[in-house]
Amino acid sequence: MASLMRRSVAELVGTMLLVYFGPGAAAMLLMIAARESGPLQSLTIGSLGGLADWLAIGLAFAIVITAVIYGLGRVSGAHINPAVTIALLASKRFPATDAVAYIVAQLVGALLGSYLFYLSAGMDAVTIGGLGATAPALGVTFWMAILAETIGTFVLMLIIMGVAVDERAPPGFAGLIIGLTVGGIITTIGGLTGSSLNPARSFGPAVGDLLLGGPDVMGVFPIYIIGPILGALIAVFFYDWVVKED
Amino acid sequence: MKCYICAKEGRDSDAVAICIVCGMGLCMDHAIREENDVWEGGYPFPAHKVKQRLPRILCPECAIAMKGEK
Ligand SMILES: [Zn+2]
Numbered sequence A: 001m002a003s004l005m006r007r008s009v010a011e012l013v014g015t016m017l018l019v020y021f022g023p024g025a026a027a028m029l030l031m032i033a034a035r036e037s038g039p040l041q042s043l044t045i046g047s048l049g050g051l052a053d054w055l056a057i058g059l060a061f062a063i064v065i066t067a068v069i070y071g072l073g074r075v076s077g078a079h080i081n082p083a084v085t086i087a088l089l090a091s092k093r094f095p096a097t098d099a100v101a102y103i104v105a106q107l108v109g110a111l112l113g114s115y116l117f118y119l120s121a122g123m124d125a126v127t128i129g130g131l132g133a134t135a136p137a138l139g140v141t142f143w144m145a146i147l148a149e150t151i152g153t154f155v156l157m158l159i160i161m162g163v164a165v166d167e168r169a170p171p172g173f174a175g176l177i178i179g180l181t182v183g184g185i186i187t188t189i190g191g192l193t194g195s196s197l198n199p200a201r202s203f204g205p206a207v208g209d210l211l212l213g214g215p216d217v218m219g220v221f222p223i224y225i226i227g228p229i230l231g232a233l234i235a236v237f238f239y240d241w242v243v244k245e246d
Numbered sequence B: 001m002k003c004y005i006c007a008k009e010g011r012d013s014d015a016v017a018i019c020i021v022c023g024m025g026l027c028m029d030h031a032i033r034e035e036n037d038v039w040e041g042g043y044p045f046p047a048h049k050v051k052q053r054l055p056r057i058l059c060p061e062c063a064i065a066m067k068g069e070k
C-alpha cells in the first residue's frame, strides 16, 4: 500500500480534479448564459436549457468522478468526499488517522481546484459563475435543502456499498456506475440545492468566492456538511443492516 | 510421471513438476518457477500487496507464449 503521504496526495489531486471539472461546468454554464442574455439578467442554471443544463453539469461530474476512480482508486481509494470517508470510518472500515489526513487533503484539493478554475477562466468565473458554488434555489428552505442533500448522498453511498465495498460486488464497474449515479442525482436535485453530495465540493468554491470576491455562500455551507454526512451515514448502516443474512 | 521435454529428446528423467497451463510433466531443468504479486483491496480502499507471493510453474513453451520471447 502507498504511504499515507502519497495516498493523501492522491485524494488532494482527485478532489482538485472533481472541483475543477464539476463545479467548473456549473460556473461555465452561468458564464455562457450571461453571454447570451446579458449580465444584468438574473441568471440561474436552467435558464439556457432547463433540466438539460443540469444533465450537462451532471455529466461533467459523472465523467470526472469515473476518471478519478479508475485513475486513483487503487492508490487511495479515491473517496474525494469527506462524507464517504466519514461513513467508512464510522462503520469501522477505515482508520481514524488516515481519515483525518484524507479529509484535510480533500478540502485543500477542493480549494485548489476552484483556484485553478479561476486561473483558467478569469474573473467572470468568480463574479458570474460563483466558481460553481452550491446554494439552495429560490423557495428551497434550509431544511428542504438538507433533506434533498441527505437523500442524494444516501443514494451515492448506497451504490458505493453495493458496487464496491460489498465483497460480492462485480469487479470493475465501480467507477462507471458511481460516476453515472452522481450524474443522475445532480440532474434531479441540482435545481433544488446545487446537488453537492460532498462537503469538499461545496467548500472549494465557497472559500474561493470568499477569497476572490465572489458571491457570499458561507451562510448556507452548513447544509452541505450536515446533509451529505447524514445521508452517507444512514446509507452505510442501512446497507449493513439490510444485507444481513437471517 | 516423466519429463515430457526430456522424453522427446530421447532421455528418461523423472518429472518433479507439472506446467499449470498445458499440464506437461517437467524435470528440474525444464520447470520454470515464478512468483507473482497478489493485490488485495481497491476502490474505495487503497490496494495493498499481499505479503506472500503466488508461485506457479510453467514449461518453457507456455512461459514464452504467456510472456513473449524476451
Ligand atoms: Zn506448458
Ligand SMILES: [Zn+2]
Residues within 6 Å of the ligand: B003, B004, B005, B006, B007, B013, B026, B027, B028, B029, B030
Ligand atoms: Zn526435462
